[in-house]
Amino acid sequence: MLHFLRRRFIFFFFTYLLSSLMIFLLLRVLPGDPARVIAGGREATEAQVEEIRDQLGLNAAMPQQYLTWLGDFLRGEWGETIAFRGARNRQLISERAVNSARLAAVALLLSVPISLVLGVIAGLSENKLPDILISLLTLSVVSLPEFVTGLFLINIVALRWGRGALAEALGWWFPSSSAVPANASFSEMLPALWLPAIAATLVLLAYISRLTRAGVIEELKRDYVRTAALKGIAWRTVIWRHVLRNALLPTITVIAISITWLISGLVVIEVVFGFPGLGSLLIAAIERRDLLLVQAIVMVTVTIILFANLFADMAYALLNPRVRLE
Amino acid sequence: MKSSQIANLIRSLLRQPQSALGTLLVLFFLLPALFGPQLAPYANPNDQSHDARQPPTLDIGALQLGEYPFGTDRLGRDVYSRVILGASSIFRIAGLGTLVSVVLGSALGLFMGYAGGWVDEILGRVIDALLAIPALLLALVLVGIIRNLDFAAGSWQAGLADNVVLLVISALYIPIVARVARSATLDIKTREFVEAAEIRGESKLYIIFREIMPSVIPSLVVEASLRFSYAIFLVASLGFLGFGARPPSPDWGLMVNENRGGFYQLTPWALEFPALAIAVLVIAVNLMSDGIRRSVQKGA
Numbered sequence: 138m139l140h141f142l143r144r145r146f147i148f149f150f151f152t153y154l155l156s157s158l159m160i161f162l163l164l165r166v167l168p169g170d171p172a173r174v175i176a177g178g179r180e181a182t183e184a185q186v187e188e189i190r191d192q193l194g195l196n197a198a199m200p201q202q203y204l205t206w207l208g209d210f211l212r213g214e215w216g217e218t219i220a221f222r223g224a225r226n227r228q229l230i231s232e233r234a235v236n237s238a239r240l241a242a243v244a245l246l247l248s249v250p251i252s253l254v255l256g257v258i259a260g261l262s263e264n265k266l267p268d269i270l271i272s273l274l275t276l277s278v279v280s281l282p283e284f285v286t287g288l289f290l291i292n293i294v295a296l297r298w299g300r301g302a303l304a305e306a307l308g309w310w311f312p313s314s315s316a317v318p319a320n321a322s323f324s325e326m327l328p329a330l331w332l333p334a335i336a337a338t339l340v341l342l343a344y345i346s347r348l349t350r351a352g353v354i355e356e357l358k359r360d361y362v363r364t365a366a367l368k369g370i371a372w373r374t375v376i377w378r379h380v381l382r383n384a385l386l387p388t389i390t391v392i393a394i395s396i397t398w399l400i401s402g403l404v405v406i407e408v409v410f411g412f413p414g415l416g417s418l419l420i421a422a423i424e425r426r427d428l429l430l431v432q433a434i435v436m437v438t439v440t441i442i443l444f445a446n447l448f449a450d451m452a453y454a455l456l457n458p459r460v461r462l463e
Numbered sequence: 464m465k466s467s468q469i470a471n472l473i474r475s476l477l478r479q480p481q482s483a484l485g486t487l488l489v490l491f492f493l494l495p496a497l498f499g500p501q502l503a504p505y506a507n508p509n510d511q512s513h514d515a516r517q518p519p520t521l522d523i524g525a526l527q528l529g530e531y532p533f534g535t536d537r538l539g540r541d542v543y544s545r546v547i548l549g550a551s552s553i554f555r556i557a558g559l560g561t562l563v564s565v566v567l568g569s570a571l572g573l574f575m576g577y578a579g580g581w582v583d584e585i586l587g588r589v590i591d592a593l594l595a596i597p598a599l600l601l602a603l604v605l606v607g608i609i610r611n612l613d614f615a616a617g618s619w620q621a622g623l624a625d626n627v628v629l630l631v632i633s634a635l636y637i638p639i640v641a642r643v644a645r646s647a648t649l650d651i652k653t654r655e656f657v658e659a660a661e662i663r664g665e666s667k668l669y670i671i672f673r674e675i676m677p678s679v680i681p682s683l684v685v686e687a688s689l690r691f692s693y694a695i696f697l698v699a700s701l702g703f704l705g706f707g708a709r710p711p712s713p714d715w716g717l718m719v720n721e722n723r724g725g726f727y728q729l730t731p732w733a734l735e736f737p738a739l740a741i742a743v744l745v746i747a748v749n750l751m752s753d754g755i756r757r758s759v760q761k762g763a
Contacts, residue, residue, distance in 0.1 A: 155592030163604065273481065276753055277746045282696055284703045284719065285742050288734065292727055401599035405700055409723075419600065420704060423607035431604055439595050446595075 141454055149447050156439045157210070161203050164428050193429070206432075215433040220425035226433050230415065232319055234437060237407070237414035239323060241399055243330050244337035249392060252342045256349025257381065263354050271346065279343040283402050287336045287409035295332060319413035333410040340402035341395050348391045349384070356384040386457055393449030397442050472684075475758040482754020488747030495550040503544035508713040515539040519732045534732040536722065542733050545713035546740050552714055553702075553744070556629045557694035563629075564636035565687045571637065572644025573671050573679065577652055583645070590638040598635050602697060605631045606706045628707055632697060636690050643686045647679040654678075681759045688752035695748050699741045715741050 172190040173181060189195075194202055209215070215226035259271040278286075317329045356362070357380060365375045404416030411417070415434060422430040477483045500506045513535045519542075520529025533542035575583045593601075606627050614621040623630060651657065652675060660674045701707040702716025710717060715737040722734040 151588060152592050152595060155588060156595045159592060160596070163601075164608065269481075272753075276481075276749045280696075280749050281742050281745055282699050282703070282716075284700065284716070285738050285745075288719065288723060288738060292731070292734075397595075397597050401597040404599060404603070405704065408704060419603065423603055424705075426607075426611060428608075431607075435596065435600060435604060438597065438600060442595055442597070 138454065142451070145447065145450055145454075149443060153440075153443055156443070157207055157436060158203065160432055160435050160439065161206055164432055165199070165202070210433065210436055216429045218422075218427055218430050220422055220427035220430060226430050229418065229430070230433055230437060233413060233415045233418045236319065236326070236412065237403055237416065239326060240330060240333055240337060240403060240407075240412065240414060241396075243334040244341060244399065245392070247334060248338040248341035248345060249388075251338070252344075252346035253349055253385065253388065255342070256346035257353055257384075259346065260350040260353025260357070260384070261376065263357075268350070271350075275343040275346055279339050281339075283336055283340060283405040284409050286339055287333070287406055290332045290336055291410070317413065329410075329412070333406050333412050336406045336409070337399060337402055340406075341399060344395050344398055345388070345391055349388060352384040352387055353380065356380050359383075386453070389452050389456075390449050393445045396445045400438055400442070472755065472758055475761070476751070476754045479754055479757070481750050482757070485747045485750025485752075485754060488743065489751050492550060492744050492747065493554065495547040496554040497551070499548045499551050503541075503547040505541050505544040506548075508545045508548045509540060509711045510544070511539045513539045513541055516730050519736075533736040534730065536733040537726060537730050542718075542736055545718060546715070546736055549713040549715045549718065549737065550740075552708060552712070553695060553698050556632065556698050557691060560629050560632035560636065560694050560698075561687055561691040563633035564640050564690060565683060567633070568637040568640025569644045569676075569679070569683055572641035573648050573675060575641065576645040576648025577667070577671050577675065586641075587645075590642055593638050594642075598693075599697065599700065602628075602631050602635060602701060603704065603706055605634075606701065610706075628698060628701055632694050636694070640683070640686055640690065643682060644679060647682040648675055651675050651678045685752075685756045685759050688755040692745070692748040692752045695745055699745070 172186050172193065172195055176185045176189050194205060197205070213227055215230065218224050218226050218229060221229060255271050255275070259268040262268045317326050362375060362380060365379055366372060370378075400416075403414060404419060406412070407414040407416040408420055415437070419431065419434045422434060473486075476486050495502055513531065515535060515537050517531050517535040519532060519534040521527075521532040521543075522529065528543075531541055531543060533546060535541055536545075571586070575586050609624055609627045609631075612620075612624065614624055657670060657674050660670050665674070698707060699716040702714045703720045705717070705720060708714035708717050710721065718737040719734055719741070722730060727734055
């Protein structure tokens with residue numbers, strides 16, 4: 138186990154370092170002058186550009202710039218925003234990250250149980266009617282771009298069904314936009330969370346359920362399943378005790394990987410619903426050419442993704458001895 | 464892949480109802496992509512000479528298109544013509560992006576897998592680190608920066624900036640394809656026929672392209688179809704977020720974005736028809752690429 142942990146940690150640090158180097162280089166090495174971009178393009182005077190270059194430390198040597206930047210990021214000094222005057226990047230990002238995390242949590246709570254059930258049903262009835270129906274569902278409705286499903290939810294569910302006589306009778310109400318103050322509490326935000334969370338759930342549903350299906354099918358072909366069945370154990374017991382226990386173990390990894398998907402999906406969903414999260418902040422930062430804020434947001438996302446993968450691998454190794462003994 | 468294998472693949476695609484439907488729909492969408500200017504009633508997508516906010520005249524029951532099948536938008540442009548003319552850009556960008564990334568990514572992956580050793584190790588780690596950044600985020604950042612750079616009009620850099628989405632999609636998918644090609648190569652390179660070629664004294668390039676590549680192609684075909692469906696998805700999403708084609712281009716994602724919010728109440732059809740086109744195309748491409756995966760895996 139110790140050997141496994143050591144290797145996994147070295148891998149983590151190496152990947153983290155390389156990703157951060159890439160994020161750093163992305164905004165430095167590309168043709169064009171970042172200082173001029175920030176200063177406002179061609180109209181900026183040479184003096185303005187020089188001032189910004191000084192502020193960002195762009196006159197130092199490249200390796201030194203990288204180390205200073207990474208050190209600042211790790212110490213939580215993410216600088217001041219240009220796009221949102223008066224705020225500090227760290228405060229802005231942590232406020233928005235909390236909102237995105239709430240959305241992601243609701244989406245995961247909805248999607249993981251549903252997609253596990255769908256995946257197991259599909260896997261147990263491989264190539265039969267339930268499997269075909271579920272695979273059609275996950276391939277079609279669920280694989281639509283988030284903005285299509287998001288706009289459908291807003292325009293049809295919220296504006297037509299959510300406000301009509303039926304909705305009044307049932308006491309439903311779906312707000313069509315999630316335009317809540319960015320610092321609202323969870324209970325204040327909850328009504329506005331449902332529709333974007335459903336849109337995000339659809340993103341994950343296809344992904345998790347298809348991997349679960351593959352896991353169940355693979356597990357059903359193993360020798361121990363045949364042995365157990367031939368021994369005379371009831372098929373139901375074989376499924377519950379043996380197959381599902383082994384087939385659902387990799388789900389931990391699947392959920393960790395699906396976080397990468399979820400983050401991309403959330404960017405689009407937050408824009409569609411006007412939700413004050415990290416994704417909509419990223420879009421605003423790119424549009425306003427706030428390169429420091431962009432770098433910090435991408436770094437935060439990469440940190441979340443790499444930590445999620447690290448924890449998933451550790452949990453998996455803890456539960457499955459074969460992995461850690463390899 | 465020989466032409467008989469391609470024929471086999473197409474035959475098995477058409478045999479399953481799901482993938483047959485997907486393939487036929489993709490072929491149907493290719494018509495406006497290839498012959499858009501001939502098919503559209505108004506070849507200029509920005510022809511504003513029509514009455515604004517006309518509702519759709521399409522009558523599916525009577526099989527009649529009418530004057531404005533999908534209505535006109537708030538600027539008086541024919542939505543039907545714009546949807547037809549928008550097909551070519553999504554196919555061009557997603558198709559070329561897939562082609563470039565599959566060709567370059569396969570070459571890189573074959574080379575990494577065959578060379579092995581520290582070259583493979585270092586490139587593999589770089590790819591791991593790149594893949595830790597979600598593709599959409601990377602695409603947004605790259606497109607956002609490159610588009611804001613000032614280039615003299617007509618210079619080669621300006622030409623690149625005009626095709627920034629295509630470039631970014633190709634660049635993003637190269638490492639993903641390389642990974643697939645690499646692991647397929649690792650599987651093949653221990654086979655006897657590769658060893659035999661090595662003993663014969665064939666050159667490295669000969670072994671990679673003449674001995675290993677033919678066996679890797681089935682996995683590359685599956686990966687290419689998967690990449691194409693993701694590329695369609697990405698082009699549409701970037702267009703919607705305002706990071707794809709610039710207005711007034713008839714890009715489907717852009718049209719959806721331009722007609723949402725308050726404008727939706729005014730001209731719902733100007734949003735619904737391009738959104739429907741995206742939805743049907745994405746589903747069709749998904750069904751087709753799932754069919755390709757199934758047929759290739761069955762054949763292997």
